[in-house]
Every structure is written in structure tokens, then in C-alpha cells.
Amino acid sequence: MEKICVLTMHRPFDDRIFHKECKTLSRAGYMVILLVPHTNDETVDNIMLKRLPIYRSRAMKFLYLPIRALFSAMKQNARVYHFHDPAFIITGLLLKIAGKCVIYDVHEDYKLKIAEKSYLISPLRRILARIFDIFEKIVSRFFNRIIVVDNHLLSNFKSHNAVKIANFPPIMEVKKREHEKFVFIYAGGITQERGILQIIKAVEYLREYSDKIKIILLGNCEDEQIKDALGQSKIVEYLGNKPWQEVFNFYGNADAGLLLLQPTSGYYYIENPVKMFEYMVAGLPVLSSDFPGLRKLISENNCGVCVDPTDPKQIARGMKYLVDNPDEAKRMGENGRKAILEKYNWENESKKLLKIYSEILKGKGEVFN
Missing domain, CATH: 3.40.50.2000 (Glycogen Phosphorylase B;)
Known part of the structure; x- marks a missing residue:
């Protein structure tokens, strides 16, 4: 062996x-x-x-x-x-x-990640990113x-x-469960770069939908600003970090997935985000950042809606569209699931x-x- x-x-x-x-x-x-x-x-x-x-x-x-x-x-x-x-x-x-x-x-593209490290001063970030890029390519x-x-x-x-x-993701069955409200879910790092503050701010434009929707967030949160904002929202429910297998049980209780990455250089060029495909295998339509790679994926498979992830109003508008068009949302989710079974x-x-x-x-x- x-x-x-x-x-x-x-x-x-x-x-x-x-x-x-x-x-x-x-x-x-x-x-x-x-x-x-x-x-x-x-x-x-x-x-x-x-x-x-x-x-x-x-x-x-x-x-x-x-x-x-x-x-x-x-x-x-x-x-x-x-x-x-x-x-x-x-x-x-x-x-x-x-x-x-x-x-x-x-x-990941590590040179882009280094260039965005907030604990490094700006000129040093660029220098270290360039040095690492050269070093990585030579050694590799x-x-x-x-x-x-x-x-x-x-x-x-x-x-x-x-x-x-x-x-x-692996091909798997995600058991759907009946629930009253339209549930949006996000699973991953609870950080500002992942658009969590924008999601919370979008709630301000969803007041007339407060009895129709719920937003569930799963993941580790160490950001004090986000923690404070979470405590002020009745629509958003933060459930903490969950094991990978258990996350899919929550997907079964959801109606749409949120992937609102912010336009940092590390995310803007992303093509195959893990969460996108997890939502798709669970049969969930995706409310996604309007970045080139993500837009291409959504468009080719007709499996979601793209919005400006920096604009809470646009995020809220995308949420309203999915809530107001449940049959279309379901069809998008089915398209995503089909794409997973066939190729992703x-x-x-x-x-x-x-x-x-x-x-x-x-x-x-x-x-x-």
C-alpha cells in the first residue's frame, strides 16, 4: 500500500x-x-x-x-x-x-491576498505580494x-x-423540509469581505417583507462590528459555526443561497466558489455578486440572480424578486441541481x-x- x-x-x-x-x-x-x-x-x-x-x-x-x-x-x-x-x-x-x-x-491567488492584508502597511503589501509571486513561481x-x-x-x-x-461538491441528496417563510441562507466566514454587513443593511429595505422572509447565517464570526449589527436585526438569525455535513441539513430548510462577496481583488476574479456549488447541489437559486466569473456561471446555467454586492438596495431588490417569484426561484434551483449532476x-x-x-x-x- x-x-x-x-x-x-x-x-x-x-x-x-x-x-x-x-x-x-x-x-x-x-x-x-x-x-x-x-x-x-x-x-x-x-x-x-x-x-x-x-x-x-x-x-x-x-x-x-x-x-x-x-x-x-x-x-x-x-x-x-x-x-x-x-x-x-x-x-x-x-x-x-x-x-x-x-x-x-x-x-487561491495568494499574491492578491497578501496585497489586501490589513495588518500590513500599504507599500509593504505591494512589495511582499510581488516578492511572493516571483518566489512562488520559481520554486513551484x-x-x-x-x-x-x-x-x-x-x-x-x-x-x-x-x-x-x-x-x-459530491453528488448528494439534500432533503427538503416544509417551512413557512422564504429562507435565505449563507454559510461560510462571517466577515465584511463576504458581504455580511451589506446583507444586514439590506434588511432596512425589506420591512414590508419582514413577515415573509428569514435570513440564516452559519459560520465563525470574530468581527465586532458584524456582531453588533446582528444583534439589531429580527430578520437575520446567526446560528454560529456548524460541521460541514450539518450545513446541508440547513440547506434543506432554505429557499435561496446568498453569495455576496465584496469586490476585492482576491474575490473579483473568482470562478468556482465552493458555496455557489453547495447551494446548487442543494437545489437553491443563488443571489450572487455580479462579477465576471460568477455572472458567467449564473448565466450559463440560469441558476440565480446577480446584483451589485456593495449596494444593500440592489441586494434587497434581488431578494424581493426571488420571494415574489417562487416558481421562477424553484426553477433556477432545479437548473443548478441539474448542472451539478451533469458537470460540476x-x-x-x-x-x-x-x-x-x-x-x-x-x-x-x-x-x-
Whole structure:
């Protein structure tokens, strides 16, 4: 049985990493070891979780965790090392120098994320973003494979042996439950960048609909401004963070999904947002930000409505449209579900992942320069 070691700073039971990639590899007969910040070692669904330290300090997390991960990874003596975070690039490079097969899994355009870090002064953000971009592209040439989630990232690594594996959901049945009001739902980070304040402000323009609708928010919230705003709304119900599997039970109690990302450079170019496809697999129409990639997705599949995510009035108008046209909203949801069954599903994407591993282990995954 071939041994695979996965390294990440994400949550232990992350949707893409644990529930999709690790489970796919385990079911295919690989021995999967997941090095992850966790409270203890344990085995879940035949995947061995090996504990890395949980650092609260950002400096400790980005300086010391990659070192600890390197030593732990070397002990595993795996055939393939698959890492998911840019902070592990040096770790991956050292593993490659040690003669290991290494895969770099890129989830986001990290240079754009660095350019928006509020805790860095503006000139420093641009300088660090540029340095990281050059560094990432140079080092990535040494890895056996680069996995990216969309075409925008694929273009960034077009000469780097890159393969696109979209973060589509698995095909699943989401049981619908009867409820009185029209329920809008959002699941994910409760942050200003995700448009949560705009959603709350949109309630001001929905007063005549107050007895018809409810807005449910699921996810972790650390923003004090958002917490204060949540306490002032009777329509919006914040239910905190929920396990990934449980989120789909809430989708079954909803009528539409909210995806109102704000126009930061990190989000404006997004093509395959995870939440969009989760809503679609649940048969929910999507009220989405009017960005090029999202507009294309909504238009091609006729599965939702696009609005200016910075304008609470437009958001409210989009909500009213879905509430006032329930048959059309239902049809959009059915269109989204059909698109998932036909093309946007993990069952299709998982075949690409297994092909990559098969090629690497057969010696066909050598580095392209």
C-alpha cells in the first residue's frame, strides 16, 4: 500500500482536503496520513491524522509550524507529499531536495491576498505580494505537480505542470423540509469581505417583507462590528459555526443561497466558489455578486440572480424578486441541481486527482522546466 502524506494549516476536517481529496485517495487504496494542527493523533475514516502544534500567534504559525511539519513529514517516509498552504512552500522544497515526490495544491491567488492584508502597511503589501509571486513561481517549477482550483490560477501556473481540479461538491441528496417563510441562507466566514454587513443593511429595505422572509447565517464570526449589527436585526438569525455535513441539513430548510462577496481583488476574479456549488447541489437559486466569473456561471446555467454586492438596495431588490417569484426561484434551483449532476461534481474531479497520483507513482510525474 502506497503511503501519502498530506500537509495543511487548515482545519482537521476541511471540506476539500479531508472530505474530498483524502477520502478519495483512501478509498482508492492509498495509506493517507494528514499532518494538521490538531489536539491529538487519531484515525478517522481510515485517514491517520497526525497532530501538529496549534499556534495562536500568527508569527509562530508561519515561522515555526512549517519547521515542525518538515520534521514530522520526514518521519512518515511517504511516497508522495501533498501540501496545501503557501507557508509550506519551503517545507515542500526541502522535501523535494530530499528526493521526495511533492504536490503543491493552490487554493487561491495568494499574491492578491497578501496585497489586501490589513495588518500590513500599504507599500509593504505591494512589495511582499510581488516578492511572493516571483518566489512562488520559481520554486513551484521544482514540484512534481501543481493543482489549482480554477482557470485564473491555471493561467498563473501555465508553464508549471499544473492541473485544474475544481472544488466541486459530491453528488448528494439534500432533503427538503416544509417551512413557512422564504429562507435565505449563507454559510461560510462571517466577515465584511463576504458581504455580511451589506446583507444586514439590506434588511432596512425589506420591512414590508419582514413577515415573509428569514435570513440564516452559519459560520465563525470574530468581527465586532458584524456582531453588533446582528444583534439589531429580527430578520437575520446567526446560528454560529456548524460541521460541514450539518450545513446541508440547513440547506434543506432554505429557499435561496446568498453569495455576496465584496469586490476585492482576491474575490473579483473568482470562478468556482465552493458555496455557489453547495447551494446548487442543494437545489437553491443563488443571489450572487455580479462579477465576471460568477455572472458567467449564473448565466450559463440560469441558476440565480446577480446584483451589485456593495449596494444593500440592489441586494434587497434581488431578494424581493426571488420571494415574489417562487416558481421562477424553484426553477433556477432545479437548473443548478441539474448542472451539478451533469458537470460540476466531485465524482468527475476526483478522477483527475487519482490520475495525477497514478502518473507520479509510475514515474510520469517528473518536473517540467
